Amino acid sequence: DVKVTQSSRYLVKRTGEKVFLECVQDMDHENMFWYRQDPGLGLRLIYFSYDVKMKEKGDIPEGYSVSREKKERFSLILESASTNQTSMYLCASSFTLGLAGGSYRTDTQYFGPGTRLTVL
């Protein structure tokens, strides 16, 4: 069974604090993702990584950074937390499937249980 774990289920921080959210997967997946989920807005991609030390911006990267020093671990960093970053944060991982013609796509994404972050 694929397992994706996140460091905290609930977190409360104050405005201006630096926040680290950690995600670990045990299936040797190349791709890892950070999303936030808000009512009415669905899942929005913040950053993703397709290899160690590689990262790409998603749809809403502002105010966030990421780190991937090891294949199994992907960290999301809020340099200076703000109240509009109060949200549910979900980490996911997946394999890359190679396709004919040299293109590729992500396989099924497996999600961690989420971290509900409140910024006061």
Place this chain on the structure above:
Amino acid sequence: RKEVEQDPGPFNVPEGATVAFNCTYSNSASQSFFWYRQDCRKEPKLLMSVYSSGNEDGRFTAQLNRASQYISLLIRDSKLSDSATYLCVVTPISSGSARQLTFGSGTQLTVLP
């Protein structure tokens, strides 16, 4: 326009009913399609992939209409345990990589006893 649009619901149906959800996508290059299920306060999990020819998994049937750019999910003989939010998901494949998935906002289903 959102890349993936779903009716948010809620859909409230009695046990045993048949219910259908539709989802439209804007990127005609989208090539892979999925339905994920998310229970309350839980993470999303893959329900089923959607193939061009349509596919069935027990009480669940998924269909794809490329010409109209929509995907559907049909649930027959609905159970209380089917109550969840159903997320429509697409991914484009182009000449480069397609590592991202684009999620719809979800359709909420409640099956009533």
